[in-house]
Amino acid sequence: MIEFFNVSMVYPGDKVALSEISLRIPRGQFVVLAGKSGAGKSTFLRLIYRAEVPSRGQILVNGRNVASLPAKKVPFLRRTMGIVFQDFSLIERKTVFENVTFLPHILGVDARTRRELAERTLKRVGLLDHIDAYPAELSGGEQQRVAIARAIVNGPDLVLADEPTGNLDPDLSREIMRLFEEIHLEGTTIVLASHDPEAQKEFGQRLLVLDHGRLVADRPLRVMETEAAVQG
Amino acid sequence: MIEFFNVSMVYPGDKVALSEISLRIPRGQFVVLAGKSGAGKSTFLRLIYRAEVPSRGQILVNGRNVASLPAKKVPFLRRTMGIVFQDFSLIERKTVFENVTFLPHILGVDARTRRELAERTLKRVGLLDHIDAYPAELSGGEQQRVAIARAIVNGPDLVLADEPTGNLDPDLSREIMRLFEEIHLEGTTIVLASHDPEAQKEFGQRLLVLDHGRLVADRPLRVMETEAAVQG
Amino acid sequence: MSLLQALAYFFWEAVRNLLRGWRISSLAVATTALSLFIGGTLVLLGTNLTRAVDQWRADAQVVIYLAEDASSDQLAALRSGLENSSVWTQVREVSPEQAQIRFKQRFPDLAQVAGDLERNPLPASIELRSRGSRVQVAAEIAELVRQGAVAEIDDDGEWLEKMEAAASVASLLGLLIGGILMIAAAISIASVVRLSTFVYRKEIAAMRLIGATEFFIRGPFVVEGLVQGVAGSVVALAALWLGYYGLGGLELPWFARGALLDFFLSGGQTSGLLALGGLAGLVGGLIPLRERTGVFG
Amino acid sequence: MSLLQALAYFFWEAVRNLLRGWRISSLAVATTALSLFIGGTLVLLGTNLTRAVDQWRADAQVVIYLAEDASSDQLAALRSGLENSSVWTQVREVSPEQAQIRFKQRFPDLAQVAGDLERNPLPASIELRSRGSRVQVAAEIAELVRQGAVAEIDDDGEWLEKMEAAASVASLLGLLIGGILMIAAAISIASVVRLSTFVYRKEIAAMRLIGATEFFIRGPFVVEGLVQGVAGSVVALAALWLGYYGLGGLELPWFARGALLDFFLSGGQTSGLLALGGLAGLVGGLIPLRERTGVFG
Numbered sequence A, B: 001m002i003e004f005f006n007v008s009m010v011y012p013g014d015k016v017a018l019s020e021i022s023l024r025i026p027r028g029q030f031v032v033l034a035g036k037s038g039a040g041k042s043t044f045l046r047l048i049y050r051a052e053v054p055s056r057g058q059i060l061v062n063g064r065n066v067a068s069l070p071a072k073k074v075p076f077l078r079r080t081m082g083i084v085f086q087d088f089s090l091i092e093r094k095t096v097f098e099n100v101t102f103l104p105h106i107l108g109v110d111a112r113t114r115r116e117l118a119e120r121t122l123k124r125v126g127l128l129d130h131i132d133a134y135p136a137e138l139s140g141g142e143q144q145r146v147a148i149a150r151a152i153v154n155g156p157d158l159v160l161a162d163e164p165t166g167n168l169d170p171d172l173s174r175e176i177m178r179l180f181e182e183i184h185l186e187g188t189t190i191v192l193a194s195h196d197p198e199a200q201k202e203f204g205q206r207l208l209v210l211d212h213g214r215l216v217a218d219r220p221l222r223v224m225e226t227e228a229a230v231q232g
Numbered sequence C, D: 001m002s003l004l005q006a007l008a009y010f011f012w013e014a015v016r017n018l019l020r021g022w023r024i025s026s027l028a029v030a031t032t033a034l035s036l037f038i039g040g041t042l043v044l045l046g047t048n049l050t051r052a053v054d055q056w057r058a059d060a061q062v063v064i065y066l067a068e069d070a071s072s073d074q075l076a077a078l079r080s081g082l083e084n085s086s087v088w089t090q091v092r093e094v095s096p097e098q099a100q101i102r103f104k105q106r107f108p109d110l111a112q113v114a115g116d117l118e119r120n121p122l123p124a125s126i127e128l129r130s131r132g133s134r135v136q137v138a139a140e141i142a143e144l145v146r147q148g149a150v151a152e153i154d155d156d157g158e159w160l161e162k163m164e165a166a167a168s169v170a171s172l173l174g175l176l177i178g179g180i181l182m183i184a185a186a187i188s189i190a191s192v193v194r195l196s197t198f199v200y201r202k203e204i205a206a207m208r209l210i211g212a213t214e215f216f217i218r219g220p221f222v223v224e225g226l227v228q229g230v231a232g233s234v235v236a237l238a239a240l241w242l243g244y245y246g247l248g249g250l251e252l253p254w255f256a257r258g259a260l261l262d263f264f265l266s267g268g269q270t271s272g273l274l275a276l277g278g279l280a281g282l283v284g285g286l287i288p289l290r291e292r293t294g295v296f297g
């Protein structure tokens, strides 16, 4: 489903964010992307949703070269994905409800169905109370959960999540990770960047580790029975 | 140094963020503030630096009632503090160097001394390479470290840090927490909100736990020997 | 979403943005209104001035003072020549007696003095009003002189030339200023729309990141420009109307009244103004969206 | 930071902001420039028109046609009365022969015809130029008529009145439009400064959060307004200068040339325009900062 062929990303000013990455993520896999701050995790995801075009190499998503996709087609690529951005990227002047159902809205889903969709999804992330609040009226963790709700509301094939639990406490983190697990079990491909050692130990099927833009580890993950041991 | 007397904070729309908090944080203490997402941690800090005025109760900082401080005096209050904001609040159009030395600059520190200050502080947070970058050119974790550098550059008496390691990997988190520990040992009072169980176990002298705006725990912390056990 | 739904969505988004960002949008509305107000004032002025000049042209006279020793044959020939010419719209004879009465009316202080004079010094004259160009009139005058019965000719034409030149300079200037201002209005709306895309660049980026097409992102901004332009022209029309009837209540010199206040804008001019505002808004809303380098890059 | 350092800091911050946000600031500069350009054009026009009208007033004549049967005593009395009056700045006698020569010059086609006439029908006249008000001139004219030697009086004054009214309406309109436009410029700059505080509201909030005083936060914005205003007036002056000398190269009717192009702005007017721009900018920079409810609340 996602294939990287010798992908390198060099930002203006010769900052190498990724170098020579080649890998294949099959449909339905749950991939955890780890690495230190500045290792290139966000860049890796940004290349997949074509927020950035690789300096070298090719990226295929469902067999399509995303770098050569005409600008007009990019929205249609992104609509097949649910994306949780590291900085949330919420729409400031829209309420939680409007943020979560923005894409359904422009896709022509009627108001009642949108409300239902939003309520169902916000319930999953524990934010139903705040459905009519504006982002500025929410705590950091609440904003993060809105971003997650927005990413999954449409039942996308592929979910890209950049540090989706950075602002959440351990219990809530684990709940959200379970949510991703659930979505994964419904057949969704997930690529999730995370610093959280819990996430890296308990969830996902495959761990990719980046270091200074290089892929230094790529190994299968198994769910480990450490949950009880580390409970806060 | 900081005293809360029956402090409650109710946001517009009757959202109770803090209720009836009374406590005293003596000079030089390292306090860790824990609690679930939405528990009121950011609000607690925001009240101390007068980004918000309590709905009821009084907050004294160095014996001064911050709620009754005239607006003109607020900047002078904040200058005695170093603050790390949950959303970083970096100045977009200024470089890392300019962000870190903004306050020294307007306080009349000359360019050479500012450069020295910035270099010394950025080295502590491991960002010397990015001294001339703009915030948009940094990764999430790098931006967070700029925010931390800015907070401590002036050697403040009091450091308020809201989730300062949310975007950092465990190793870097620990390094940054050690940095706070170091600053604390120089006599600085620190109030640090964090979800990070590591931070809550390894660092600080006192743990405050908020839950739905109530102070549900206030207990001393000792450094525990768990570091090796949880290493990622 | 169907096209109709999309348009409704654009409209509501635009209205919402305008209401929330009213300080920003009021700048564009004000600039448009001001431009159209000044443009409209100049149109009004031009229309009224042109009519006033037409009026004066109609009022302007060529006065032929008849020679005292003109024979009655000469006079008859002169009269029939004037009657048959197509240049003159009015031919009125003023006898020396009528001239004296008029003189007394014009200088009432002197009425007695004039009456005391042993002889009426005022000659008979014929007052003519003309239609047609200056050249035609000049040719006719030449013809009159040839007849021999004429002692002197007094022609308002020179002054009229000045007034016509003044009116044409004013019209030219009005068109120029009006044109510049309309461009300014479009640029101003464009700037405000561009600004509002800039102010909300993060939101726009967010929408784009989650898969909104350019059509949906830009639509509300185009409608925003359009609404601002139309709002500006409505404000301008209201101000013109108020100014027009406000001035009507003042004591003005007859000249100013004639040049300013004879006619308000016609229905065509009014809808033209509205259309111009809408056009400026539409162009203003579209310009920033065509740029591939900016926020919409 | 000392005050001088602070001002230098404000200035550099302002310039940096303006350069980075040049699309935003060019709107304010353009609006100011446009306002001052139109204002300046009207001032130029007003100055030149007033001078032109003065010129015409000086050129305007009262022509006395002498009665053919006037006695030489009457004529002598008339002449000495005219010479001794302070109202007339020029007294020129035109003999019937001179009148005929002039007539031939004026209507060259008819020169032959006029020469053929058995008798010169043109009367002798005296051409007067006046100084002083219409009332004084009217009184003098009355006096002349009383003398009895006068056959007819032809007075340009009525037309002059129209021109003067036109000039005064133009000046009034100029002042009005100029005033509105200056206010518009200040409002526009204020809006842009307010906008730029709005666009960078997060940065401003960040600065405030880390302990910057209002002085340091607002300073650069005030200077930004000032720089925009001055830049606008420099652009306006350049455009005026170009337009003035550009028009100078065109073929214009004599009237337009006289009314438009006799005098460029004086040094005082130039510095006045610059000062107005600066003032508009300063006011524009200060207005949004006085509001306690907005970004600076």
Ligand SMILES: Nc1ncnc2c1ncn2[C@@H]1O[C@H](COP(=O)(O)OP(=O)(O)OP(=O)(O)O)[C@@H](O)[C@H]1O
Pocket (backbone or CB within 6 Å): A136, A137, A138, A139, A140, A141, A142, A167, B011, B012, B013, B015, B016, B017, B035, B036, B037, B038, B039, B040, B041, B042, B043, B044, B086
């Ligand atoms: N400006 C506001 N208006 C209304 N409600 C607000 C506002 N800011 C915060 N709240 C509400 O107050 C409660 C506490 O918010 P606060 O930001 O203090 O939580 P927090 O403990 O920092 O959470 P997190 O760990 O997610 O950052 C939340 O439920 C939030 O929705």
Ligand SMILES: Nc1ncnc2c1ncn2[C@@H]1O[C@H](COP(=O)(O)OP(=O)(O)OP(=O)(O)O)[C@@H](O)[C@H]1O
Pocket (backbone or CB within 6 Å): A011, A012, A013, A015, A016, A017, A035, A036, A037, A038, A039, A040, A041, A042, A043, A044, A086, B136, B137, B138, B139, B140, B141, B142, B167
């Ligand atoms: N727009 C940009 N211009 C220049 N350099 C950039 C830009 N974006 C990222 N970088 C650099 O590329 C490197 C990788 O950034 P990236 O955001 O991918 O890191 P990350 O792994 O997501 O880090 P974090 O965990 O801190 O979010 C960093 O060193 C960063 O400074």
Ligand SMILES: [Mg+2]
Pocket (backbone or CB within 6 Å): A041, A042, A043, A086, A162, B139, B140, B141
């Ligand atoms: Mg990242």
Ligand SMILES: [Mg+2]
Pocket (backbone or CB within 6 Å): A139, A140, A141, B041, B042, B043, B086, B162
């Ligand atoms: Mg918080």
